[in-house]
Amino acid sequence: MTCSRMGRLIGSAAAALLVSGGLAFGQTTITGAGATFPYPVYAKWAAAYAEKTGVHLNYQSIGSGGGIAQIKAKTVDFGASDAPLTKQQLDEIGLIQWPMVMGGVVPVLNVPGVKPGEVKLTAPLLADIFLGKVANWNAPAIAAVNPGVKLPDLAITVVHRADGSGTTWIFTNFLDKVSPDWHAKVGTSTAVSWPTGVGGKGNEGVSAYVLRINGAIGYVEYAYALQNRMTYAMLQNRAGNFVAPTSQAFQAAAANANWNDAPGYFLVLTDQPGAGSWPITGASFILFYKDQADPVKAKAVLSFFAWCYANGQKMAESLDYVPMPKNVADLMETNWTSSVRSAGQVVWK
Secondary structure, eight states, rough: OHHHHHHHHHHHHHHHHOOOSOOTOOOEEEEEEEOOOTTHHHHHHHHHHHHSSSSSEEEEEOOOOHHHHHHTTTTEEEEESSSSOHHHHHHHTEEEEEEEEEEEEEEEEEEETOOOOOOOOOOHHHHHHTTTOOOOOHHHHHTTTTOOOOOSSSSSSEEEEOOOOOHHHHHHHHHOOOOOOHHHTTTTOOOOOOOHHHHHHHHHHHHHHHHSTTEEEEEEEEHHHHHTOOEEEEEEOSOEEEEOOOOOHHHHHHTOOOOGSSEEEEOOBOOOOOOOOBBBBEEEEEEESBBSSHHHHHHHHHHHHHHHHOOOOHHHHHHHHHHHOOOHHHHHHHHHHHOOTTTTEEEEO
């Protein structure tokens, strides 16, 4: 699929997704808020589901931090986060979570004369750039892993998320694993104290800044890199291979994921083994209350996500997301049956 075609699809799907209450009486609307990481595929799923069923989705792409806050406040039917909650956190709030889709976080850059995939970065080097320790594109540390690539004498501008973000959580989780200095100074969170750089809101804001600033480097979900025709860096994975961000590389990272043994389905897919694995891969999660006040609305939400599991694979793959395999989807639906209640009654059968 070409980038321009994908952009049109995302745009048309988004129009169906971001309904604002002007729907005809009697139509059903379910509401959610959170991660920008899966926004393009949720938009596409929502448009297809609305056309088939008449049920609309009003989803606010506000970042994982906002999604967690809104589901805690019970202002939406579900929250969405790329940063999974631990079982203890889920139990304290009364939530369950399940993974809907997987994808990759990609370093994107704007360096004159540099083509997509032309620049290679090791994991420690990527951390040092975001720490501000490597501050120019012709720095010896970058040149050492990019022989033959003409890199300009140009200052690096780091672009990061300004909002609470699951994309940030995935990205910083990776840097935390591969860089002792990052672990000591910054750590992992949906929002961190950045050593350097400028902040953009959402994947959209980071993309816009990187495209506008000569010398910029940032991180976005892969669909945004494709949609905006952004230049990406190759990354060295745990096996020592430099790999490009592709759906095959994301699938390789997720190949050995064992959701059965993950308490509360808390599973992190960064820095996974495998010769072809993309090292910054992550899943995006839905957050949902176990105890539901409205059984009809609760079933409408679960029906939408069940439909996405069963019918959304090709749509996800067309946007370079990795759909959850059927055995995982079946496991999650079994969990809905055992966990979700309304007035003591099973909601999903």
